Amino acid sequence: MNGTPEVRVLGVQMRDFRTYARAEAAIGAGLTVVYGPNGAGKSNLLEALYFGCTGRSPRTRNDRELVRFGAAATRVVVRLAEGVDEHELSVAFGAGASSAHAVKRMSADGAPVERLLDAPTRPLVSVFSPDRLELVKGTPAVRRAHLDQLVAAVWPARADARGRYARVLAQRNALLARIRAGRASAAALHTWDLELARGALELRAYRAAATDLLAGPFVRRAELLGCNGQLAIEYRPRSRAADAGEFVAELRERLPGDLERGFSSHGPHRDELAVTCDGRELRAYGSQGEQRLALLALLLAERSVIAGKRLRTPLMLLDDVMSELDAERRELLARELLAGGQSVIATTELAHVPGATDAAVARLRASPGAILQEAIAA
Ligand SMILES: Nc1ncnc2c1ncn2[C@@H]1O[C@H](COP(=O)(O)OP(=O)(O)O)[C@@H](O)[C@H]1O
Ligand SMILES: [Mg+2]
Known part of the structure; x- marks a missing residue:
């Protein structure tokens, strides 16, 4: 397999994380089912897995919320295997007396790292939860950011394109504001326009390439999950420029308006990744159920694209x-998850997950503050 063995999550240890004072859970090689009544801590466990793998929560930006009520600090350790080697990622957060005193420390195999992205062995993680519906029904900015993350996951060397473009855009905006205030001349725009054009075309090309990879698998997953109507995703860039010169010309056309507003109105920061059903945008016209299925199809499609390109299947967390799925769709989803890679599903009813009691499936039972390992899959 190309010399890059899968990175597997073996388990997670939590210390003062949400409802858990001290708990640990082993994660199966394939599907793991976490079950228990509402409030049992299922979502908290999924959140801890994400936090331990990425250094941030999928639900909140405020790490203080993660610290168990009454405790001062939390720590999550994720154990990993890559081939025969074992590794460990750790994220510790101390709330301190105020946010100015909060401390977050991350490490990979005991060595401090600035970001877990820098950890040499790190699993990719994908999350399906009700919060993530924003991806389908939220603003274009949410989908742009997501598409850029896909670019980074598929081609790590292209991960910087978004930030590079954003920095030039900020410089150009600052210059526009100065020109508007009479403190700079419009001639100074020349260099920035060309710089912006280069970054814009690069980002557009990467986004288009990622969407090309994704479109087919998305349609297939949507069909498999029995979405009504013909689903599609389509990248809709603002700019039609064939080269940097043409992009600069597009910028020039809009210069009077840009000067009036004091910021750039044209470029990939205004692009859209449209998710449509029978040609209409699901964002505006989809029912909640249709949006959920489309989100699921999208995340599953991305996972297969990343697995194909990187030979690494992202860990999928499904909350x-x-x-919300009928029996047939549950069956189809379970089959897809059992087909490969690691996934963790949280459910109130074990019976809602087809095959949950099979020997190949790991089972965890959550009850407030504790996790009981019922079955460990090889
Ligand atoms: N920082 C925290 N400390 C202690 N308990 C918390 C904290 N944050 C959330 N909780 C509790 O976690 C419970 C919800 O856990 P959750 O994992 O969402 O349950 P579910 O099994 O339904 O997914 C709630 O009772 C909530 O009060
Ligand atoms: Mg929950």
Whole structure:
């Protein structure tokens, strides 16, 4: 397999994380089912897995919320295997007396790292949860950011394109504001326009390439999950420029308006990744159920694209997905998850996950503050 063995999550240890004072859970090689009543800590466990792998929570920007009530600090350790080697990622957060005193420390195999992105062995993680519906029904900015993350996951060397473009854009905006205030001349725009054009075309090309990879698998997953109507995703860039010169010309056309507003109105920071059903945008016209299925199809499609390109299947965390699906779709989803890679599903009813009691499936039972390992899959 190309010399890059899968990175597997073996387990997670939590210390003062949300409802857990001290708990640990082993994660199966394939599907792991976490079950228990509402409030049992299922979502908290999924959140800890994400936090331990990425250094941030998928639900909140405020790390203080993660610290167990009454405790001062939390720590999550994720154990990994890459081939025969074992590794460990750790994220510790101390709330301190105020946010100015909060401390977050991350490490990979005991060595401090600035970001877990820098950890040499790190699993990719994908999350399906009700919060993530924003991806389908939220503003274009949410989908742009997501598409850029996909670019980074598929081609790590292209991960910087978004930030590079954003920095030039900020410089150009600052210059526009100065020109508007009479403190700089419009001639100074020349260099920035060309710089912006280069970054814009690069980002557009990467986004288009990622969407090309994704479109087919998305349609197939949507069909498999029985979405009504013909689903599609389509990248809609603002600019039609064939080269940097043409992009600069597009910028020039809009210069009077840009000067009036004091910022750039044209470029990939205004692009859209449209998710449509029978040609209409699901964002505006989809029902909640249709949006959920489309999100699921999108995340599953991305996972297969990343697995194909990187030979690494992202760990998929699915929260509250089964309750809204009918029996047939549950079956189809379970089959897809059992086909490869690691996934963890949280559910109130074990019976909602087809095959949950099979020997190949790991089972965890959550009850407030504790996790009981019921079955460990090889
Ligand atoms: N920082 C925290 N400290 C202690 N308990 C918390 C903290 N944050 C959330 N909780 C509790 O976690 C419980 C919800 O856990 P959750 O994992 O969402 O349950 P579910 O099993 O339904 O997914 C709630 O009772 C909530 O009060
Ligand atoms: Mg929950």
